[in-house]
Amino acid sequence: MSSVNNFYNRGYAHPIIDMSYLDPYIFNDDVKDNETNVQLFDNETNVHFFNDEETQVCHERYVREKKSENDTECPKEELKSESCFKETLQRESVLKSTIKPECDHNKGYDTAEKINWTEYHRLSVIHSFLDDLEYDFPSICTVGVIGNSIEGRKLKILKVSNSNASNSAVWMDAGIHAREWIAPAVATYISDHIVRNFATLPTSMTNKDWYFHPVVNPDGYEYSHTVDRMWRKNRAWFGGQCVGVDLNRNFSYGWGGKGSSDNPTNAFYRGQVPFSEPESCAMRDILYKSGIPFQVYITLHSYGQVILFPFAYRDELCPDYVRLLEGATVMSKAIYESSGNTYKVGISRDVMYGASGTSNDWSYGKAGIPYCYLIELTSKKHRFRLPKEEIEETGRAILNCVKALMDHIDNKSKNDIINIWKEERSTMDIMVEGAQSSQVAGMLHEREIPYAVAIGDLRTLMEKEQDPIKKTRRNSEISRAMDWKSYHRLDVIYAFMDGLASLYPYLCSVNVIGKSVEGRDLRMLKISNGESDNTGVWVDGSIHPREWISAAVVTYIADRLVRTFHEQPESVTNKDWYLLPVLNPDGYEYTHTHDRMWRKNRARYGECVGVDLNRNFSYGWGERGEEGSSEDPGNIFYRGPKPFSEPETAALKRVILDSETNFKVFLSLHSYGEVIIFPWGYTGDPCPDYVELLEGGTTMAKAIFSSGGHTYKVGSTKDLMYYAAGTSTDWSYAVANILYSYMIELRGKTHRFLLPKEEIMSTANEVMCGIIRLMDFVDRRCQSTQSCACTKS
Structure with missing residues (x-):
């Protein structure tokens, strides 16, 4: 029991500190929990360790002087309508299109410096850049001030529009966290490109009004240039000290939950109330109160190379998960094609950590903006100190991903109607x-x-039409015995397979590929039209025997493929299908006769029984120690004494590697969780084909959602579940070179492993829809001259 408990507690990893990076900031990329807050004090300095993806040992010098009353006020104008906002823009831009703005000198540095993307620039340069665009392109550019910061700095935005009344709107902000200098640089790069190339951009870019807010947190941004490079928050005062509020924890949606702090000295301090800060208030007013029809919200951050969408404050998926996943996938692909960098995608709690009161959650949940994304820019290597030589490359990659998103949204809008x-x-x-x-x-x-x-x-x-009760069935003994209204024992499943082979000998054959530990047959059904150039698809179930729904779904897929083979699209019939409904027959029978919750096979090691077959494959075997699997025979994740120590896994390996078939797809069905996951499981790093696998997974998730309304998350095993070392999908991808390797965790979250038999048919039908759609995706990839997917064989 202690071993099992240790597994469930393993998410709280010990912090790993790279002492070589003490300058004086130290970062920990591996730790996700942000509840730990250890504080060390001396006379002048507060040093904080935050156990979080954004972990830091952060040197913060606080200014002790009392701020004046004018500095602490929030001078902003309530924006109650779009016309009111337009009036504000007009007042702020009087004569700017006819009078070149003069440069002013502020605190000793020269704002006459022109913006470029080979350096990081101060606030005055960025604001002058916005003014210059308005002056040079008055027909499409307007600069406005939507409020003032705590210290009285202007919150400037740039609007780019062709003034078409039917345009929807796109918002892009950056610099909400002061130390993330690359974010404002990328926002200005994108705005500059859109303005200067407006006449030649595709319609999907020009049929929208663009609102750019390059520096949400101007006080903090300036402070990070003049005093403390690692400053994160704004410059709000609390208890006589300037401690700052994390503006990305100050929005009202989900405010006050986990992933924020009520401690003013904490880097994630959320403020005393939602929208306590003028900077977040200004964004609220324009996004929610102006009446502008925002369709897209994008907020730029660093670092991490991930694209996040709601929700961050809770584990439950947002209603539009699949739609947001599609958009994020499109963006990730565009970035990869542009720069070669892999950006993971998903909800914040899966690929980073939980966060409450974020602008992204609020924009989606409260402001009702359909497409909301937080992009954590490059780079993991340099953290917040991305070299200036990489600014332009990063800007170009994100510009391309934004273009791809706009095109996707417009095409989807047309297709959805x-x-x-x-x-x-x-x-x-x-x-x-x-x-x-x-x-x-x-x-x-x-x-x-x-x-x-x-x-x-x-x-x-x-x-x-799809109601199985009303369909005409062959009136044979095997048809009556096997159905998908109940869960069946091993003998019924094997008889069903033999029956298909007997009824359809020109399509089906049953092969015994090995024996289990207790001597049971490992029976596999092959479905093929006999064409020699067919590629292969592998589908297995019940590697974990308590997951009964997986065997039921594999048999349903086999039945539908065989009985409707000539009705299926070419992308299905041009493949040889290898289906192994029960990979762990001993364990499967044991769950029917003794222990419904048994997970392993029935091998005996000393006084303990069973090996977790999905930790017994060679690739990554034993990695991550007890976090990815266990060396304890009494543990439910026991990996065995060596890779492929078990006859069941050895049989699978032998069929895949010894077969003359060129396998393109490997699918292992599990339960429960409603997720589609792909390599890696043994490490948190993205696999080389992350974007390709993300696209294929998204294709399946979309088809499943369209079929039955169920939302399946998509991502890597480590991101969406946990570390798992020695899995079949990591092995099939890395060793067997099967590019499209997926583990599908089936329904259901409510009933866990005890999915009611009434849901077998609907679960099987939706998953088959997803798999058929994947086959079409794979074929289109293999036919495309732009894809190298077919070379991985």
């Missing part, structure tokens, strides 16, 4: 989503285009 089924000379059949039916009908009426409703409720019709 109508779906063309058939088009002839004078008529067209289209499917319209229910929510848009009135809109489309109105458009047709305005244009005097006659139409008629052929099918009023397509979903009901589809449900009737």
